[in-house]
Amino acid sequence: MKISTFGYSMKQGVKNIGRNKMFSIASVATMSACIFLFGLFYAIVINFNYIVEKAEEGVAITVFFEEDATDTQKTQIGEELAKADGVLDVNYVSAEEAWDNFQGNYFGESADLAEGFKNDNPLGNSDNYEVYMADVSKQADVVEFAESLNGVRKIRKSDVVAKTLTSVNRLVGYVSVAIVAILLAVSIFLISNTVTMGITVRREEIAIMKYIGAKDGFVRAPFVFEGLLIGIIGAVIPLVLLYFMYEKAIQYVMTKFSLLNNIIDFLPVASVYRTLLPVGIALGVGIGFVGSFFTIRKHLRV
Amino acid sequence: MIELKEVTKEYSKGIAALNGINLKIAQGEFVFIVGDSGSGKSTLIRLIMKELDPTSGTIVVNGQNLNRMKHRKIPMYRRGIGVVFQDFRLLKDRNIYENIAFAQRVTETSSRIIKKKVPAALSLVGLAQKYKAYPKELSGGEQQRVAIARAIVNEPAILLADEPTGNLDPTNSWEIMKLLEEANDRGTTVLVVTHNQEIVNEMKKRVVTMKKGVIVSDEKKGGYNNEN
Ligand SMILES: Nc1ncnc2c1ncn2[C@@H]1O[C@H](COP(=O)(O)OP(=O)(O)OP(=O)(O)O)[C@@H](O)[C@H]1O
Ligand SMILES: [Mg+2]
Numbered sequence: 165m166k167i168s169t170f171g172y173s174m175k176q177g178v179k180n181i182g183r184n185k186m187f188s189i190a191s192v193a194t195m196s197a198c199i200f201l202f203g204l205f206y207a208i209v210i211n212f213n214y215i216v217e218k219a220e221e222g223v224a225i226t227v228f229f230e231e232d233a234t235d236t237q238k239t240q241i242g243e244e245l246a247k248a249d250g251v252l253d254v255n256y257v258s259a260e261e262a263w264d265n266f267q268g269n270y271f272g273e274s275a276d277l278a279e280g281f282k283n284d285n286p287l288g289n290s291d292n293y294e295v296y297m298a299d300v301s302k303q304a305d306v307v308e309f310a311e312s313l314n315g316v317r318k319i320r321k322s323d324v325v326a327k328t329l330t331s332v333n334r335l336v337g338y339v340s341v342a343i344v345a346i347l348l349a350v351s352i353f354l355i356s357n358t359v360t361m362g363i364t365v366r367r368e369e370i371a372i373m374k375y376i377g378a379k380d381g382f383v384r385a386p387f388v389f390e391g392l393l394i395g396i397i398g399a400v401i402p403l404v405l406l407y408f409m410y411e412k413a414i415q416y417v418m419t420k421f422s423l424l425n426n427i428i429d430f431l432p433v434a435s436v437y438r439t440l441l442p443v444g445i446a447l448g449v450g451i452g453f454v455g456s457f458f459t460i461r462k463h464l465r466v
Numbered sequence: 467m468i469e470l471k472e473v474t475k476e477y478s479k480g481i482a483a484l485n486g487i488n489l490k491i492a493q494g495e496f497v498f499i500v501g502d503s504g505s506g507k508s509t510l511i512r513l514i515m516k517e518l519d520p521t522s523g524t525i526v527v528n529g530q531n532l533n534r535m536k537h538r539k540i541p542m543y544r545r546g547i548g549v550v551f552q553d554f555r556l557l558k559d560r561n562i563y564e565n566i567a568f569a570q571r572v573t574e575t576s577s578r579i580i581k582k583k584v585p586a587a588l589s590l591v592g593l594a595q596k597y598k599a600y601p602k603e604l605s606g607g608e609q610q611r612v613a614i615a616r617a618i619v620n621e622p623a624i625l626l627a628d629e630p631t632g633n634l635d636p637t638n639s640w641e642i643m644k645l646l647e648e649a650n651d652r653g654t655t656v657l658v659v660t661h662n663q664e665i666v667n668e669m670k671k672r673v674v675t676m677k678k679g680v681i682v683s684d685e686k687k688g689g690y691n692n693e694n
Contacts (some may be wrong), residue, residue: 169574370625372555375515376616378572 177389182364183268187358194354195398198347199444203406205340214431216333225295225329226320233315241313245295250302255294262290301330324436354453363463384460467493467655473493473523477574483509485679496650498666499659501676507659512626533663545573548617548625552632554609556601562612587619607638627658663690
């Protein structure tokens with residue numbers, strides 16, 4: 165296609181949108197809603213994932229030893245655990261370290277309160293392994309495996325946290341995929357309608373074009389541009405909107421629920437948009453193209 | 467130039483709009499096609515345009531067998547043919563200049579050439595002054611002249627006109643016929659479907675008369691034959 169033809173087709177595409185404003189606006193609006201929700205879910209899911217990931221790093225199984233466990237036994241347990249499926253890291257905590265941590269957690273600033281216990285470590289027998297999971301869903305297996313090892317006395321684990329995190333994460337994923345899929349279908353349908361409308365309105369012009377010897381591509385191009393344009397506008401509007409809303413929302417959550425500050429950490433908008441921007445635009449372009457191209461193939465037998 | 471051999475066209479099975487037509491038109495000829503309503507004149511034009519395919523028989527134009535022409539070759543083929551209709555078929559939302567430029571945009575002519583050719587075509591039909599007007603601001607005769615300008619701007623080898631004067635008064639009809647004759651003088655093969663007896667009788671061109679899908683007479687320098 166020549167550049168002048170390309171320019172002409174684009175101009176006609178823009179004119180098409182102007183000619184059936186109501187349909188175009190409806191299409192852009194639905195597209196916007198679709199991509200907005202997509203962006204919203206994406207932001208929620210990716211943040212949730214991020215939070216879960218962070219939380220998972222903290223989720224650990226603590227493995228305590230029998231009183232008479234030997235050092236060799238302890239080393240062996242460590243090695244076995246490190247090899248287990250889903251385990252990220254195994255960390256040996258000596259009795260002294262365990263006590264130090266305990267002090268830090270419980271006495272905090274007023275460390276002198278703990279002075280009294282100084283020479284008589286109440287956790288003398290509490291050296292242990294902290295087992296960090298790479299994959300929380302494997303936690304139950306690892307616990308079972310650890311229990312079967314010689315020299316293991318007891319295991320402390322945060323079952324509920326692990327299970328909830330995994331299932332919520334999965335649920336949010338499914339729901340968002342379903343909603344976005346429905347919206348995609350609606351958007352394609354509406355763009356398809358808009359383009360059909362444009363074709364109907366311009367039947368006569370199309371007939372004349374064909375008499376004069378227009379190639380199929382020339383007849384179709386303005387409609388494809390129309391669809392693409394609706395798609396792109398319908399993507400840019402929600403992406404811009406979401407960009408500003410995202411920051412505001414995080415600020416709001418952080419100030420309203422300052423409690424969460426310590427536990428939860430949100431992704432910065434830039435890192436969300438590194439993926440969301442290209443995917444959102446691609447979605448817009450894709451929906452616009454699919455919605456118009458196949459409609460034209462169906463209604464514009466040239 | 468245009469040759470039809472045993473061409474039959476049935477829109478619905480068993481009812482032939484054209485029935486075994488044989489017709490040969492040489493390059494540079496001017497031919498009137500006349501006949502009753504429903505005798506198949508428009509069908510003939512549409513077959514030559516390759517808007518329709520014959521049910522049987524062959525059509526050869528410019529050495530190309532239309533039956534075997536691939537779909538994607540049709541646009542290039544049509545660029546060699548200009549068409550004019552009874553109802554003008556101008557684009558109402560564009561001015562005269564744009565209407566003619568449109569015919570060239572469609573054929574992907576460069577803007578530089580469009581700027582030269584559109585005014586030339588408009589002055590050929592005597593409408594050089596009105597290039598800014600919209601179709602509704604023109605009389606029927608003027609609109610048909612614009613349609614002719616659009617048909618000839620790409621300098622087609624063949625010009626097909628289906629009742630080009632059907633909506634016009636005698637004066638305008640004559641002007642249109644003169645324009646078609648001028649195009650013929652420049653070397654274009656012209657095929658005109660018409661009901662206008664006076665013009666056909668006066669111009670003394672070849673006249674093909676059709677009736678119920680068959681050619682009943684074909685005369686050089688003929689006249690409008692009512693008896694058929
Ligand atoms: N699209 C169509 N579908 C079915 N039948 C058609 C179609 N077009 C034309 N016909 C029939 O074919 C026959 C020839 O029609 P055609 O339009 O060629 O006649 P015509 O000679 O141009 O008539 P007129 O002088 O009224 O324009 C008619 O009987 C008409 O009813
Ligand atoms: Mg007719």
